[in-house]
Amino acid sequence: MIRVKNVRAGYGDGPDILGGIDLTAAAGEIVTILGPNGCGKSTLLKCIAGFVRPRGGTVEMDGSDVSNVPVHEKVTHHRVGFVPQTDNVFSTLTVADNILLGARHLPAAECHARYAELMAQYPSLASKQDRKASALSGGERQILSLARALISDPKVLLLDEPSAGLSPLMMHEVFAAIAAIRDRTGMCIVMVEQNAFEALGVSDRAYVLSLGKVAIEGRSEDLLADPAMRHLYLGGEPPAAERRPRLAVVG
Ligand SMILES: Nc1ncnc2c1ncn2[C@@H]1O[C@H](COP(=O)(O)OP(=O)(O)OP(=O)(O)O)[C@@H](O)[C@H]1O
Ligand SMILES: [Mg+2]
Structure with a gap:
C-alpha cells in the first residue's frame, strides 16, 4: 500500500531532517511512528501526504511512485486522508461544516450518504452537529478531525498525534476509534504518536525514529516487550494502568 x-x-536550504527512511504500511494495519521531539516524525508524515517533497528516495502508493504528486491529487486520486498535528478543526465553523469541508470534491449524493454514516458511527458528534467546533472538548475535536478525514472514504489515513493533550480516558477512546476504523474498513493507517504505550497497544507495527533515521522497527507487541526499547524510548516502566497482560509487557 505505502512504501517509503x-x-x-x-x-x-536547511539540512536533511530525514536522512534516508524506509517504511512500509499495508492495508488493514496501523503503523505507529515514535521518537523524540524534533526527530522528523511529522516531516515523514508530510512526505507521505505530499506537503513536503522528498529531496531523495521515493514514496510509493499501490506500486506507483507518488513522491511528487501534490496533496490535492493524493486526496482525490490516491484517497489519502491526513489529520495534521495542530489546527485540525476550524473553531468558528459548526461540527457539520467541519466534516463537510473534507467532502468538497465528492458528488452531493455520496457526500450526504457518507455524512449520515459518520453520524451513526459517532453519536457524540451527531448530537452536536450544529454547535461550533469551539464548544467541543479536546477528545471530541480529535474525533471531529478524524470524521473530516473519513468522509472522503480514504484508503490511507495519516494521523499526526491524534491523542495529543487528551486525558487518559479520552486518549483511550480516540485510540479505540482508530482501531475500530482499521477493523471495520481495512484501511491503511499510519500514525505519529508520543503516547507510546497506548499507541503500541492498538497498532500492528512501529518505527522509532532518532536523528532522522529509523532506529528500531518491529511488531508493536515485540517493541512493548523489549526492555531496551522501554528503557531508551518509552521512558522506563509503563504507568500502572498500562500494565495489561494483553500487551505482554515484561515486569
Ligand atoms: N516548516 C518548517 N520549516 C523549517 N523547519 C521545520 C519546519 N517544520 C519542521 N521543521 C524542523 O524539522 C525538524 C523536525 O520537525 P518535525 O515537526 O518533523 O518533528 P517531530 O518529530 O514531528 O517533532 P514533535 O514531536 O515535536 O512534533 C525540527 O528541527 C523542526 O524545527
Ligand atoms: Mg510532530
Whole structure:
C-alpha cells in the first residue's frame, strides 16, 4: 500500500531532517511512528501526504511512485486522508461544516450518504452537529478531525498525534476509534504518536525514529516487550494502568 524508500527531506536550504527512511504500511494495519521531539516524525508524515517533497528516495502508493504528486491529487486520486498535528478543526465553523469541508470534491449524493454514516458511527458528534467546533472538548475535536478525514472514504489515513493533550480516558477512546476504523474498513493507517504505550497497544507495527533515521522497527507487541526499547524510548516502566497482560509487557 505505502512504501517509503530511502527518503531524504528537509526544509528550504536547511539540512536533511530525514536522512534516508524506509517504511512500509499495508492495508488493514496501523503503523505507529515514535521518537523524540524534533526527530522528523511529522516531516515523514508530510512526505507521505505530499506537503513536503522528498529531496531523495521515493514514496510509493499501490506500486506507483507518488513522491511528487501534490496533496490535492493524493486526496482525490490516491484517497489519502491526513489529520495534521495542530489546527485540525476550524473553531468558528459548526461540527457539520467541519466534516463537510473534507467532502468538497465528492458528488452531493455520496457526500450526504457518507455524512449520515459518520453520524451513526459517532453519536457524540451527531448530537452536536450544529454547535461550533469551539464548544467541543479536546477528545471530541480529535474525533471531529478524524470524521473530516473519513468522509472522503480514504484508503490511507495519516494521523499526526491524534491523542495529543487528551486525558487518559479520552486518549483511550480516540485510540479505540482508530482501531475500530482499521477493523471495520481495512484501511491503511499510519500514525505519529508520543503516547507510546497506548499507541503500541492498538497498532500492528512501529518505527522509532532518532536523528532522522529509523532506529528500531518491529511488531508493536515485540517493541512493548523489549526492555531496551522501554528503557531508551518509552521512558522506563509503563504507568500502572498500562500494565495489561494483553500487551505482554515484561515486569
Ligand atoms: N516548516 C518548517 N520549516 C523549517 N523547519 C521545520 C519546519 N517544520 C519542521 N521543521 C524542523 O524539522 C525538524 C523536525 O520537525 P518535525 O515537526 O518533523 O518533528 P517531530 O518529530 O514531528 O517533532 P514533535 O514531536 O515535536 O512534533 C525540527 O528541527 C523542526 O524545527
Ligand atoms: Mg510532530
